[in-house]
Amino acid sequence: MTFLPENRTVEFESGKLPYDEHGKPESILDVAINSDVHLEHACGGSCACTTCHIIVLEGENNLSPADDDELDRLDMAAGLTLRSRLGCQAVVKGDVRVEIPGWNRNYISEGGKSTLG
Ligand code: FES
Numbered sequence: 001m002t003f004l005p006e007n008r009t010v011e012f013e014s015g016k017l018p019y020d021e022h023g024k025p026e027s028i029l030d031v032a033i034n035s036d037v038h039l040e041h042a043c044g045g046s047c048a049c050t051t052c053h054i055i056v057l058e059g060e061n062n063l064s065p066a067d068d069d070e071l072d073r074l075d076m077a078a079g080l081t082l083r084s085r086l087g088c089q090a091v092v093k094g095d096v097r098v099e100i101p102g103w104n105r106n107y108i109s110e111g112g113k114s115t116l117g
Contacts, residue, residue, distance in 0.1 A: 001095065001096040001097070001098070002095075003039075003099075004100070006037065008035065008037055010034075012026075017034055020034065022041055022045040023087065024045070025091070027089060028052075028054055028096070028098060029041050029045050029052050029088040030045075032087065038100075039052055040052060041087070043088075046088070047069050047070060047073050052088045053085075054085055054086075054101070055081055055083050055085075056084075056085055056096065057083070057097040058096065059094060059096035059097060063092060063093065064089075064090060066085060066089065066090070070086050073086060079101055
């Protein structure tokens with residue numbers, strides 16, 4: 001899968017990715033952590049924030065479908081698009097290109113509001 005804007009392409013073999021307890025196994029977040037790609041995950045990948053918001057550019061059919069929890073959470077995401085997903089919830093099953101939005105990369109440093117208690 002490829003991460004923009006870094007344009008980093010990473011490959012992994014399904015079932016072989018070390019799991020770091022963040023997000024669903026082999027989710028976009030899990031792949032990012034394993035590949036040293038910076039993707040915020042303020043809630044630790046439990047679908048309780050929107051900091052892992054990414055935009056799918058290609059390959060949405062190679063991601064697990066969004067469930068109701070993810071869709072409800074995405075409704076609160078800044079800059080929501082029709083191609084938005086939560087990186088910790090979307091499990092990668094094939095070639096995917098995603099963009100980590102600039103406003104999301106700066107989310108913490110800009111003091112974005114958090115719904116975490
Ligand atoms: S890391 Fe919080 S919802 Fe994905």
